[in-house]
Amino acid sequence: MKYLHLFSRDENCKFSTSYYYFIKNNFCLFDHNFVVINKNESIGSEKNIQVLSLKFHSIFRLIKKMYMAKRIYLHGLDFYMILLLLFQPWFLKKTNWIIWGGDLYFHILKKRSIRNTIYDFTRKLIIKNVGGMITQVKGDYELAREWYQAKGKYYYCFLYPSNLYKDIDLSKITKEKDKLYIQVGNSACTTNEHIEVFEKLAKFKNSNIIIICPLSYSGEKDYIDKVILKGLDIFGKERFFPIVNFIPFQDYVNLLGKIDVAIFNHRRQRALGNITTLLGLGKKVYIRTDITTWDFCENHGLVVYSANKEFNDIFDPISIKDKESNKRIMKEAFSMDKLASDWGKIFSA
Numbered sequence: 055m056k057y058l059h060l061f062s063r064d065e066n067c068k069f070s071t072s073y074y075y076f077i078k079n080n081f082c083l084f085d086h087n088f089v090v091i092n093k094n095e096s097i098g099s100e101k102n103i104q105v106l107s108l109k110f111h112s113i114f115r116l117i118k119k120m121y122m123a124k125r126i127y128l129h130g131l132d133f134y135m136i137l138l139l140l141f142q143p144w145f146l147k148k149t150n151w152i153i154w155g156g157d158l159y160f161h162i163l164k165k166r167s168i169r170n171t172i173y174d175f176t177r178k179l180i181i182k183n184v185g186g187m188i189t190q191v192k193g194d195y196e197l198a199r200e201w202y203q204a205k206g207k208y209y210y211c212f213l214y215p216s217n218l219y220k221d222i223d224l225s226k227i228t229k230e231k232d233k234l235y236i237q238v239g240n241s242a243c244t245t246n247e248h249i250e251v252f253e254k255l256a257k258f259k260n261s262n263i264i265i266i267c268p269l270s271y272s273g274e275k276d277y278i279d280k281v282i283l284k285g286l287d288i289f290g291k292e293r294f295f296p297i298v299n300f301i302p303f304q305d306y307v308n309l310l311g312k313i314d315v316a317i318f319n320h321r322r323q324r325a326l327g328n329i330t331t332l333l334g335l336g337k338k339v340y341i342r343t344d345i346t347t348w349d350f351c352e353n354h355g356l357v358v359y360s361a362n363k364e365f366n367d368i369f370d371p372i373s374i375k376d377k378e379s380n381k382r383i384m385k386e387a388f389s390m391d392k393l394a395s396d397w398g399k400i401f402s403a
Contacts (some may be wrong), residue, residue, distance in 0.1 A: 055102075056085040060116075060121035064133045069129065072215045074103055080394040087123070088160045090208070091134055111374060113138075120145055121375070127188075131157040131180070133173075133359060139180050143187070148393020150186035150400070151206070152213060154195050156243075159322040161201045163245070178202045188213070188400060191323050192353075193346030209403070211396040212388055219334045219384045220307055227311040230264065234369060237266045237316040237332075240325035247319040249279045254365055256288050261369075265289050266313065270300045313337055315368055319361050323347045334384035335360070336377040340365070349353060356380055 060076075061070040070090050085263060088103040106112040106187050120126055120142070126149040128135050139145055156163075160177070164170040175253040181202040187195050198204040236255070239246030248267065255265070267285060269278050280299065285294040301309070310316075317340045318325045318331050326347060332339050333356055339349050340361040351358045359367070359375040372380075386392075 055117070055122055057087070057089045058119050058123040058125070059086065059088045059127045059129060060091065060135065061089070062091040062128045062134050067271070068163065069107060069214050069216065070103075073129075076215045076393070077397075080390075081397070085401075087119060088117065091116075117142070123253045124148065127152060128184075130154040131177075136173075136177055136180055138168060139184075140176060143179075143183070144184045145349045146180065149184050150188055151181070153182045153187060153189040153191075153198070155194070155323050156245075158194055158198060158201075163322070186400075186403070190217070190326065190348045191346045193322055193349050197346065199367075207365060207403070209396075209400050211400060212330070212393060214327070215331050215390075215393070216303070217388060218390060218393060219388045220310075220331055221385075222263055222307065222311055222335070224335065227308065229312045233262050233264050235264045235312050235314045236368070237268070237310070237328075240268055240318065240328040241271040242269040242278045242281070243324075244273070245320045245322060245324055246279055247321065249284050250285055251317050251319050251361075254287050255368075258368070259289050259293070260328050263289075265294045266297065266309070268295050268297045268306075306402055307331065310337075311335060314371075316340065317361055317365070318342075318347075320347075321345060321352075327349070329358075330384060333380040334388065336372070336381050338372040355383055 059073070070088065074088050077310045080092060080345075083102065086102065090103075090105045106116055118139070120138070126145060128149060131151055131154075139149065151157075161174060164174060181198060181204050184204065184206045186207045187198060187204060188193055188207055188209045188211050190210060192208065192210065195204075195208045238251050238255075239248050251289045253262075265285060267281065269281060282296045282298075285296060288294070296311075312329070312330055313332060315338045316328065318329060319342065321342060321344070323346045329339055329341065329347065329351075338359065341351070342361045344362070348358070357372070357380055
């Protein structure tokens with residue numbers, strides 16, 4: 055084993071499963087070992103993918119794997135990863151951090167408390183000295199350097215197969231005619247700022263719109279209930295459709311095929327897989343201009359719209375020129391060959 059991949063709190067195995075098969079299909083699987091840290095231990099059906107609990111014997115087995123690995127890849131950086139590295143700082147030089155977003159933006163999103171201040175200081179000890187950082191958004195790498203004085207090398211990669219260009223036949227997607235399908239957010243996390251978007255869209259509540267609101271991932275029940283109640287109150291059950299159950303990946307992609315307009319009101323980098331997929335499908339996408347995702351889209355030549363404004367142009371379709379340009383860029387820059395090439399460069403570095 056050369057490379058150890060550590061996933062922590064990968065809800066519904068959203069990233070780890072597809073990434074495992076991506077590695078299996080494009081690299082020598084014998085060189086890679088995959089560990090998902092979870093509360094309950096179970097062994098995967100494949101020989102070199104395991105789900106380890108937080109029990110002592112499991113942690114000991116994980117530490118043994120960390121010693122054996124030439125490189126360690128942290129898919130997200132949470133409390134357990136911090137603890138593992140805090141007491142074993144000699145692993146940091148060979149460790150690469152795949153930045154997910156929340157693990158970086160904790161610095162500005164954390165609630166003020168002595169506990170969180172101490173925890174963020176501890177995070178700094180790790181982030182400052184980690185050997186490498188992997189992200190498709192260079193602005194996030196630059197924020198890691200600014201906030202945590204990170205010294206590790208930057209590697210560009212769009213990370214996971216979920217971010218690949220999707221070529222689906224939209225003519226086979228069934229939807230109500232003369233309706234504008236609007237997606238609000240990508241998850242149940244409070245960072246989506248759903249209610250702010252609902253209030254901006256309230257002026258269109260009697261128009262031919264359908265609001266699709268994915269709430270099946272990464273959120274608390276109280277917030278989910280609050281969002282649903284507000285959505286139903288403004289738009290009614292005939293126009294507001296919350297998604298509260300996790301659905302298979304391909305079914306979700308087909309759902310995105312129905313969308314005409316998507317609004318992501320996050321005040322930090324998030325939902326990039328949704329954004330790139332929708333742009334590749336020729337959809338109109340709104341994001342905030344004051345986050346690193348906006349710069350990412352500009353740097354790739356992708357046309358997106360400002361979510362900072364009042365959505366007065368929401369019924370204006372994206373131009374054919376911009377739609378085709380977005381699709382072309384996605385097809386070229388987010389291909390399987392490009393993803394394999396990027397990871398190949400990382401593994402050989």
